[in-house]
Amino acid sequence: MNILLTGATGFIGRAIALALLEQGHRVTACSRRPQCLRLESPLLTPLALDFAEADQIENWLPHLQGIDAIVNCVGIIAPGPRQSFQQLHSQSPIALFRAGAMAGVRKIVQLSALGADDQAASAYHVSKKAADDALRELSLDWFVLQPSLVYGPGGRSHALFQALAALPVHLLPEGGKQMLQPIHVDDVAAAVCRCLQPGCAGRRTIALVGPEPISYADWLQGLRLRLGKSRASAWRLPQRYAAIVAGCGRALAEPILSRDNLAMLRRGSAADPAPLIELLGRPPRSAKRMFADDASQAERWHAHLYFLRPLLGWSIALVWLWSGITSLFFYPHQASYALLAATGINGIAAPLTLYGLAALDIAMGLATLARIRLPALLLCQFYIVLGYSLVVACRLPEFVFHPFGPLLKNLPFLLCLLVYRIVEGERP
Structure with a gap:
């Protein structure tokens, strides 16, 4: 038939x-x-x-x-x-x-x-x-x-x-x-x-x-x-x-x-x-x-x-949102400018970078919650975090050897981004 x-x-x-x-x-x-x-x-x-x-x-x-x-x-x-x-x-x-x-x-x-x-x-x-x-x-x-x-x-x-x-x-x-x-x-x-x-x-x-x-x-x-x-x-x-x-x-x-x-x-x-x-x-x-x-x-x-999949997405969004909000409202701006200066960013470029990166972090968090082109978004986030990490490792090596491991903790976050990208790709 x-x-x-x-x-x-x-x-x-x-x-x-x-x-x-x-x-x-x-x-x-x-x-x-x-x-x-x-x-x-x-x-x-x-x-x-x-x-x-x-x-x-x-x-x-x-x-x-x-x-x-x-x-x-x-x-x-x-x-x-x-x-x-x-x-x-x-x-x-x-x-x-x-x-x-x-x-x-x-x-x-x-x-x-x-x-x-x-x-x-x-x-x-x-x-x-x-x-x-x-x-x-x-x-x-x-x-x-x-x-x-x-x-x-x-x-x-x-x-x-x-x-x-x-x-x-x-x-x-x-x-x-x-x-x-x-x-x-x-x-x-x-x-x-x-x-x-x-x-x-x-x-x-x-x-x-x-x-x-x-x-x-x-x-x-x-x-x-x-x-x-x-x-x-x-x-x-x-x-x-x-x-x-x-x-x-x-x-x-x-x-x-x-x-x-x-x-x-x-x-x-x-x-x-x-x-x-x-x-x-x-x-x-x-x-x-x-x-x-x-x-x-x-x-x-x-x-x-x-049920961990949606929780993983929320936690990734929270990391981005909290990073941006903290940079804008809680962490002392002078301390942020000192860190930027150590990476070679001074003068008018310092506040532009600080506010620009904070806005980028918040945008990444909101986009994750809204699931906007999620596979491409997560890959973009992976490269942003990797770039952050490499710059800090080269310019601020004290964070590499810090006892709290602030830079080393980016490694599991990078893996979380890849894992979430994979599991979201499996959605019907």
Whole structure:
């Protein structure tokens, strides 16, 4: 079949793309950044198209000629500056589905979410349901697949749960009794492939869930044991305090931590696995089997560094800001001029240098907090600190041999800049 796959560079989309290619389908992989697909196959055709700008039927019709089926995997866990639930989960998918019906597409598979039903309350679920309902109105074969928590290598939510599991204390909203039914990403991909087989009758809504539910508390403890740690202390977190903790997600640059997602967790995410077992012809894999496997060293590192990453960014910004503020308001200017004179800077150049460097430090701190072109910014900071250090080492050697090591402490700071640049480069 010729298949148009949207969201092909995402966690679920990439797994589905691989499965479709393995089955010999021709895949037009639609993504905002197709260069991130990192797949090579003569059966694969990348298509650069931004869902945020494709909310009209006319945006899709030129790309649907000769397409037999559509698989929509686009989804965001939290809205951003250019990405809203309404746009990405409702308007653009509805335009795509209607364009597909006009172009003669035979099947459409929509990756929705468990909970996108008549009881949907969160903006995430409501926006997914709007697209699901629009698809159900079309006179073609459709499948609305509603996964619970999807886990597997590369999953962002899975990485967050592992980071939460690695903490010495598990803060559990309402005791962590909420029931989840995690499903492996490979089973999601297998379900999509099964829906596309000619003999599979459509016009169905199917929950994609694991074979048995597990409580949120047990899920975290299982992930923790997989990381090679003993069981963590569990503290029940009343709802009002859980909402405060969830509200810290923006400060931690972690969109999954939000009050809306807390509400979805409170609702739970479990369903009868029988329809999926019938679809696959086998039970999906149990998430509990994963707990018996040892996590890789990379997973353990990632879990422990997950929440340190934003703290590292804040500390780097604080160093720059405090350095500039101290130079301007606290450290005696005459002492600063004496140091500058030792490096050969005198006269009118001294105050210009003092105030200029202080302003530069403050600008670097603010730019770090604002995350302005962060990889290039951090590299620039690395060379600035290295330059400072070399000048001081050559002109003020007493700081090299000072017992408090004021200059030597620049070495770990330089490494922090490089480490932060690397980990930020790994952000999805």
